[in-house]
Amino acid sequence: MVNRRGTLIGLGGLVAGGGALIGTGAFTTVTAERTVNVQTAGDANAFLALGPADRDGNGNNAYVADPGDGTVEIALDGSNTGASGLNQNARTTFRNLITVTNNGTQAVESLTLTMSVSTGNGNGNGNAGVDANDTFEFTVSPAGGNSSEGPVANGNDILTGNNSIPDTLNSGSSINFGLVVDLLAGGNNGGNLPGGLSYTLTIEARTANSN
Structure with a gap:
């Protein structure tokens, strides 16, 4: 049975706004974190x-x-x-x-x-x-x-x-x-x-x- 290892990697995204921002939805920066599930597989089950x-x-x-x-x-x-x-x-x-x-x-x-x-x-x-x-x-x-x-x-x-x-x-x-x-x-x-x-x-x- 192939052993698999799962790794969770947190990715941070940064968006910077410049110039004149108009409207109530305007913002300067947003930082968001998402989780990515990465795992390896043995040779028999890999891509x-x-x-x-x-x-x-x-x-x-x-x-x-x-x-x-x-x-x-x-x-x-x-x-x-x-x-x-x-x-x-x-x-x-x-x-x-x-x-x-x-x-x-x-x-x-x-x-x-x-x-x-x-x-x-x-x-x-x-x-x-x-x-x-x-x-x-x-x-x-x-x-x-x-x-x-x-x-x-x-x-x-x-x-x-x-x-x-x-x-x-x-x-x-x-x-x-x-x-x-x-x-x-x-x-x-x-x-x-x-x-x-x-x-x-x-x-x-x-x-x-x-x-």
């Missing part, structure tokens, strides 16, 4: 819902974990499969990892996925020894479908340029995306991923009226 994609037709997905805080976590370390990790000097594709659902009222016109890498000590990509743009790409497929498009370059819109994927994600619609990890020899990584790195996936959805 942009994120959940494990159905990989086998029975709702199972060994590569997406629930850390227990209402979010989802892609786990490619083999911890849920009995393996020890990715193949070295290989290009590995994981299709249908995450299902993205638009629970908002407006169509999403772009959905950008960006993988970033850090050493976990505050250093950025340049000090990690891994070029995220050379290492990671994405696949995209219709939710519940078998066809798959891609790869889509790191930091690009997955709704653009794919034949079987609509250019917009309408309200109530879903798509799946997956991840490609390229560790072929000759790349910047030397065919391997160094230990002690932290990986972050940023998902940015934009509507026609993104404000």
Whole structure:
């Protein structure tokens, strides 16, 4: 069950009147307070819902974990499969990892996925020894479908340029995306991923009226 936290924020509005004010309803300033109820929701129930994609037709997905805080976590370390990790000097594709659902009222016109890498000590990509743009790409497929498009370059819109994927994600619609990890020899990584790195996936959805 998703835990929700409600926060009450008091907003004060100030209106200043200048010049000659005429009539019995004239005033100089008005200060009014209103209450706004703001709450957060877990990934499964947010405006942009994120959940494990159905990989086998029975709702199972060994590569997406629930850390227990209402979010989802892609786990490619083999911890849920009995393996020890990715193949070295290989290009590995994981299709249908995450299902993205638009629970908002407006169509999403772009959905950008960006993988970033850090050493976990505050250093950025340049000090990690891994070029995220050379290492990671994405696949995209219709939710519940078998066809798959891609790869889509790191930091690009997955709704653009794919034949079987609509250019917009309408309200109530879903798509799946997956991840490609390229560790072929000759790349910047030397065919391997160094230990002690932290990986972050940023998902940015934009509507026609993104404000």
